[in-house]
Amino acid sequence: MNQSNRISGGQIDRSKTLHFTFDGRSYVGHAGDTLASALLANGVRLMGRSFKYHRPRGPLSAGSEEPNALVHLRTGARQEPNTRATVAELFDGLHATSQNAWPSLKFDAMAINDRLSSFFTAGFYYKTFMWPAAFWEKVYEPIIRRAAGLGALSKDEDPDEYDKGFIHCDLLIIGAGPAGLMAALTAGRAGARVVLADEDFRMGGRLNAETFEVGGMAGADWASAAVAELSAMPNVRLMIRTTVVGAFDHGIYSAVERVSDHLAMPAAGKPRQTLWRIYSKRAILAGGATERPIAFENNDRPGVMLAGALRAYANRWGVAAGDRVAVFTNNDDGLRSARDLQAKGVDVAAVIDSRQGGDLLPGIRHLQGAQVIDASGRLGLRSVTVRLANGKTETISCTALGVSGGWNPNVNITSHHRSRPEWRGDIAAFVPGTGGPAGLTSAGAAGGALSTHGALATGLAQALGTLADLGMAATAGDLPRAEDAPISISPMWYVHEGKGRAWIDQQNDVTVKDVKLAHQENFTAVEHLKRYTTLGMATDQGKTGNVLGIAIMAELTGQSIPATGTTIYRPPYTPVAMGALAGRSRGKDFKPFRLTPSHKWAAEQGAIFVEVGNWLRTQWVPKAGETTWRQSVDREVLATRRSVGICDVTTLGKIDIQGTDAGAFLDKVYANTFSTLAVGKCRYGLMLREDGMVFDDGTTARMGQHEYVMTTTTANAVTVFRHLEYCRQVLWPDMDVQIISTTEAWAQFSVAGPNARNLLQKIVDQDISDAAFPYMGAGSISVGGLRGRLFRISFSGELAYEIAVPTRYGDAMIRKLMEAGAEFDAIVYGTEALGVMRIEKGHVAGGELNGQSTALNMGLGKMVSKKKDSIGMVLSQREGMNRDDGYRLVGVKPVDPKGAISAGSHFMEIGAPVELASDGGWLTSKVYSPHLGCDIALGYLKAGDQKIGRKMRAVNFLTKTDTLVEIVSPHFFDPQGERLRG
Amino acid sequence: MANAWKSLTALGQDTAQVVVIGPYQISERCDVALASLAVRRGQDAAFASAAQTAGVPLPLPSSYAAGAVFSAFWVTPEMWFVEADFASHQDITAHLKPAFGETASITEQTDAWVRFDVAGTGLSALFERLTNLDLATLPDGFASRTVIEHLGVYLIKHSATQVVLYGPRSSAQGLLHALEVTAKSVI
Numbered sequence A: 001m002n003q004s005n006r007i008s009g010g011q012i013d014r015s016k017t018l019h020f021t022f023d024g025r026s027y028v029g030h031a032g033d034t035l036a037s038a039l040l041a042n043g044v045r046l047m048g049r050s051f052k053y054h055r056p057r058g059p060l061s062a063g064s065e066e067p068n069a070l071v072h073l074r075t076g077a078r079q080e081p082n083t084r085a086t087v088a089e090l091f092d093g094l095h096a097t098s099q100n101a102w103p104s105l106k107f108d109a110m111a112i113n114d115r116l117s118s119f120f121t122a123g124f125y126y127k128t129f130m131w132p133a134a135f136w137e138k139v140y141e142p143i144i145r146r147a148a149g150l151g152a153l154s155k156d157e158d159p160d161e162y163d164k165g166f167i168h169c170d171l172l173i174i175g176a177g178p179a180g181l182m183a184a185l186t187a188g189r190a191g192a193r194v195v196l197a198d199e200d201f202r203m204g205g206r207l208n209a210e211t212f213e214v215g216g217m218a219g220a221d222w223a224s225a226a227v228a229e230l231s232a233m234p235n236v237r238l239m240i241r242t243t244v245v246g247a248f249d250h251g252i253y254s255a256v257e258r259v260s261d262h263l264a265m266p267a268a269g270k271p272r273q274t275l276w277r278i279y280s281k282r283a284i285l286a287g288g289a290t291e292r293p294i295a296f297e298n299n300d301r302p303g304v305m306l307a308g309a310l311r312a313y314a315n316r317w318g319v320a321a322g323d324r325v326a327v328f329t330n331n332d333d334g335l336r337s338a339r340d341l342q343a344k345g346v347d348v349a350a351v352i353d354s355r356q357g358g359d360l361l362p363g364i365r366h367l368q369g370a371q372v373i374d375a376s377g378r379l380g381l382r383s384v385t386v387r388l389a390n391g392k393t394e395t396i397s398c399t400a401l402g403v404s405g406g407w408n409p410n411v412n413i414t415s416h417h418r419s420r421p422e423w424r425g426d427i428a429a430f431v432p433g434t435g436g437p438a439g440l441t442s443a444g445a446a447g448g449a450l451s452t453h454g455a456l457a458t459g460l461a462q463a464l465g466t467l468a469d470l471g472m473a474a475t476a477g478d479l480p481r482a483e484d485a486p487i488s489i490s491p492m493w494y495v496h497e498g499k500g501r502a503w504i505d506q507q508n509d510v511t512v513k514d515v516k517l518a519h520q521e522n523f524t525a526v527e528h529l530k531r532y533t534t535l536g537m538a539t540d541q542g543k544t545g546n547v548l549g550i551a552i553m554a555e556l557t558g559q560s561i562p563a564t565g566t567t568i569y570r571p572p573y574t575p576v577a578m579g580a581l582a583g584r585s586r587g588k589d590f591k592p593f594r595l596t597p598s599h600k601w602a603a604e605q606g607a608i609f610v611e612v613g614n615w616l617r618t619q620w621v622p623k624a625g626e627t628t629w630r631q632s633v634d635r636e637v638l639a640t641r642r643s644v645g646i647c648d649v650t651t652l653g654k655i656d657i658q659g660t661d662a663g664a665f666l667d668k669v670y671a672n673t674f675s676t677l678a679v680g681k682c683r684y685g686l687m688l689r690e691d692g693m694v695f696d697d698g699t700t701a702r703m704g705q706h707e708y709v710m711t712t713t714t715a716n717a718v719t720v721f722r723h724l725e726y727c728r729q730v731l732w733p734d735m736d737v738q739i740i741s742t743t744e745a746w747a748q749f750s751v752a753g754p755n756a757r758n759l760l761q762k763i764v765d766q767d768i769s770d771a772a773f774p775y776m777g778a779g780s781i782s783v784g785g786l787r788g789r790l791f792r793i794s795f796s797g798e799l800a801y802e803i804a805v806p807t808r809y810g811d812a813m814i815r816k817l818m819e820a821g822a823e824f825d826a827i828v829y830g831t832e833a834l835g836v837m838r839i840e841k842g843h844v845a846g847g848e849l850n851g852q853s854t855a856l857n858m859g860l861g862k863m864v865s866k867k868k869d870s871i872g873m874v875l876s877q878r879e880g881m882n883r884d885d886g887y888r889l890v891g892v893k894p895v896d897p898k899g900a901i902s903a904g905s906h907f908m909e910i911g912a913p914v915e916l917a918s919d920g921g922w923l924t925s926k927v928y929s930p931h932l933g934c935d936i937a938l939g940y941l942k943a944g945d946q947k948i949g950r951k952m953r954a955v956n957f958l959t960k961t962d963t964l965v966e967i968v969s970p971h972f973f974d975p976q977g978e979r980l981r982g
Numbered sequence B: 001m002a003n004a005w006k007s008l009t010a011l012g013q014d015t016a017q018v019v020v021i022g023p024y025q026i027s028e029r030c031d032v033a034l035a036s037l038a039v040r041r042g043q044d045a046a047f048a049s050a051a052q053t054a055g056v057p058l059p060l061p062s063s064y065a066a067g068a069v070f071s072a073f074w075v076t077p078e079m080w081f082v083e084a085d086f087a088s089h090q091d092i093t094a095h096l097k098p099a100f101g102e103t104a105s106i107t108e109q110t111d112a113w114v115r116f117d118v119a120g121t122g123l124s125a126l127f128e129r130l131t132n133l134d135l136a137t138l139p140d141g142f143a144s145r146t147v148i149e150h151l152g153v154y155l156i157k158h159s160a161t162q163v164v165l166y167g168p169r170s171s172a173q174g175l176l177h178a179l180e181v182t183a184k185s186v187i
Helices: A035-041 A109-115 A126-128 A136-147 A178-189 A206-210 A219-233 A306-317 A332-343 A452-469 A512-520 A526-533 A547-556 A576-582 A599-604 A629-642 A662-669 A717-731 A755-762 A808-819 A831-841 B044-054 B092-103 B123-127 B171-186
Strands: A014-023 A023-029 A070-073 A081-085 A095-096 A163-176 A195-196 A237-238 A240-246 A250-255 A272-286 A289-291 A304-308 A326-331 A348-353 A367-369 A369-375 A383-387 A393-397 A400-404 A406-407 A423-424 A429-431 A439-443 A503-505 A608-611 A615-620 A645-648 A653-660 A683-689 A694-704 A707-712 A738-741 A744-753 A779-785 A786-791 A800-806 A889-894 A906-910 A919-927 A934-942 A951-956 A961-968 B016-019 B022-030 B032-039 B072-074 B079-085 B102-108 B113-119 B142-148 B151-159 B163-168
Touching: A014 A035, A023 A035, A023 A126, A023 A645, A023 A889, A136 A526, A136 A919, A163 A178, A163 A383, A163 A452, A178 A195, A178 A206, A178 A219, A178 A272, A178 A808, A195 A240, A195 A272, A206 A219, A206 A306, A219 A237, A219 A526, A240 A683, A250 B022, A272 A452, A272 A576, A272 A906, A289 A306, A304 A306, A304 A707, A306 A326, A306 A332, A306 A400, A326 A332, A332 A348, A332 A400, A348 A393, A367 B044, A369 A400, A423 A800, A439 A452, A503 A512, A512 A547, A526 A547, A599 B079, A615 A645, A615 A831, A629 A694, A629 A831, A629 A919, A645 A808, A645 A831, A653 A662, A653 A717, A662 A707, A662 A717, A694 A717, A694 A786, A707 A717, A717 A738, A738 B016, A738 B032, A744 A755, A744 A808, A779 A800, A800 B022, A800 B079, A831 A919, A831 A934, A889 A919, A906 A919, A906 A934, B016 B171, B022 B171, B032 B044, B032 B092, B044 B092, B072 B142, B072 B151, B113 B123, B113 B171, B163 B171
Parallel strands: A014 A095, A163 A195, A163 A272, A195 A237, A272 A439, A304 A400, A326 A348, A326 A400, A348 A367
Antiparallel strands: A014 A023, A070 A081, A070 A095, A240 A250, A250 A272, A289 A406, A369 A383, A383 A393, A423 A429, A608 A615, A645 A744, A653 A707, A653 A738, A683 A694, A694 A707, A744 A800, A779 A786, A786 A800, A889 A934, A889 A961, A906 A951, A919 A934, A951 A961, B016 B022, B022 B113, B032 B079, B032 B102, B072 B079, B113 B163, B142 B151, B151 B163
């Protein structure tokens, strides 16, 4: 195509020709174009289909408020749906396709919806799909979702990266139009730390789209000069392509910087977008205003656009949206469009001005007291029908119509803390209300100052006020001279004539008729109107349509607009890609892994790792010839029980507790007593929550008179530490206790099995015989000259130790243990074998420590000392928690050793109906025990301690198993504990 | 205490790694011993005296202070982290405990952390993408706990071109990865 609608002027770089495609067809544009301006330059008005009726649509606007020109941008994994062509910066090689149309944009089969529009009125879903209820999810919703919609996801993984970041400033200025630039100049010159953010790729706002002067030069030139001055200030940060999307507490704003969206793909290592969190002491909203249309029949024809957009395309991009244009306005600003287009040599067919009287535009057919009552041209505007002041109708041929119903200040961000905008009759628009985000003020059109002079003056004033507020000295520089024309609006929301549909919210296909229907059915409150008609609920949040809908409802109810009120806005101001919200927290980078000290060695062995929280722990270590995980796990269990096994237990939480009150402190946080523990010994401890339920368990060793080392479960390492800090700082601040985590400081290995001592004695410098280092002993040791710690504790039920060395030596330690253990056929076992052995031994872990179980439930009731007060002790004595028929931990075996048990099964008495009333409890953990040669399990069974030896059914509806089991002691293996004391 | 054991760095290597990306140099440090030093209740005066005698600085909140043998930074009320040369103070608590006696609770922290020294011009541009600390305005000698990509870290600003990070040792690779990808996105 030859850019047939390209006209002179504009801020595009004509020396740089860019090639792009839309729906497979090739076009050219220039650097500085948007996709919409380039398409319009090439005579393409049809850019999309509407959401509900699949009506042909072209761009309504030239900015981020665009409801219609939504396209797929790029291809493959980078295809992005619902991209507004009006703000998509053109780059060489850009590929765009239309969306929500099949088989093609020009012939869309789903446009049948438009023919059936009388069935798709407001409230259609609510009225139509009432029954049968079961059909809603399975039938209606899928059909509706397929028929109506916007763009499609590629369903491929996003290949790009997204950054997040934090910016601090004295003053955040949102919008770099005349008000924002003036505010930035004032604050920047005063030395304030300023961030000036603008969603456009060129600062200047409307100055880039207008022809009038500022300070004796073209407005765009003044903006360029201002930007140049600001760029030289080290205290000012200019952020183009950056949309401030939300206001949050304490002066924090979120902003999305589109770092690479103007490129075919991001440069290597560069993010596509960055989500900034901006910490500001003060903020000024200078986000300008959005023009609103006037609704009339078929006002959604491609080629009908906002009058301000029409002249923006001409002035900024050198594009005539049509070869013959007309303007329909109710205010003086609309007249500007006609004048500017005429000055550009564009054929202006007529100005249809709803107002009576006043000066006529020279050299232009200015029809006062007239209204556009219809538009024709299904795929592109051909003509408009005008009701003249004399009552006659006239058809005026035109391919573009600019409509101006007035300007709405962009109040959105001021509403993010629920402040409601207030109506200002003189400009017929809502302006920011009181009670907006603290520290945020507005300037320029966003605050209702719609002239250029007003923008500059309020920008200056708000900056001075803000600086004074911050205690910063500032001087008011000269205010550049600029136009200060009143808007002279005579409000008009829609043309009453005509039986067809007149669009209000073009993105969600909401018409004047829909508002009337809502009124007829008594959905007159603005919040009801919004939800009943979906007005303003599309991706543009109704930026061009909301006020129309509210005003029409006000007219129907006979109330004033202020009395009718308005809905408000939520973040984000414009749609934000999920990738930007996720940042780098995705895929393998979702959260950082934690690696154990033996990870490198284990990886060399081909270990299988499992995620335990953020830790990667060895799950099992397969050997040659093992084809299933069970073979590996069985071998590890049997080898450990037969000789010796080694397991990295660094992940267990380790908390160093010191202070003269350390023992007393532990007595309070543990249910059992620790102040009496001898130095050099350790003890199993049970920690309760305040409500008496078990919180965590572990062993705690007394390393000195005022020094303990607590271990926690891996899962609760952080929560226990946090709990202890709370206890120390809040509950008992007078106690002399200091705590710090040492989880990662020590590489700790469990060495378990009959040969554990024999192995360790080879490397530990001290005598660790049973006499010298008895069961539950603890202390500092030397390991080949290296300082270490040794604890004689056992989770597996075997003779076992945990040996610890500084973490940097953990890799060397696992290698030395394996080397020293070679003569004992030592193996490394993973978390699966650990689980098997602890269940064989009847030790509770995750499945039993479920936050809903008491010490009594676990068979540990005697551990809750009544001789002292401790957290949870009192409430653990509640009657309901001490019933004889309460849950008790039991062991479970299948009556038939070949029988399979599944975890989560529920206990049922034989012969009893399988129903909730018969439920006796549930299986918490289940493994295959190679030692016993059958499945074994732990479970909570009502009055379980009285049912040892009883046969019951273990029923699981999920796995569809029903197994006859025998209730046994939870201590399957070495119930007397002879091995661990050996 | 000398020993024949081979150590690995937090990144799982035999020697400390240095990564250079544009103007940024990220250096893993394994040669610094670290211990927490907390004053015991009611021992403030004796504690301060012992610190002075031992040459352990006790900087104010959110700050770091260098000393001849021991340097320190504040971590939480009544607690500091003390740095010393690893080669001469591998068992750092053995050096500190005699000096402080029962006035302090001292815990070895050396291997609980990975230390990265991040050096170069333009550190603010790097760290504004990593932490919410306002590095550009923070004074030299500032120290604080902060969060980088889910990881709790201590950050010490020695100068505009020198920042020290202490992050959890088990996530050393993750922290370095965050530094690397961010550095690449900035340059």
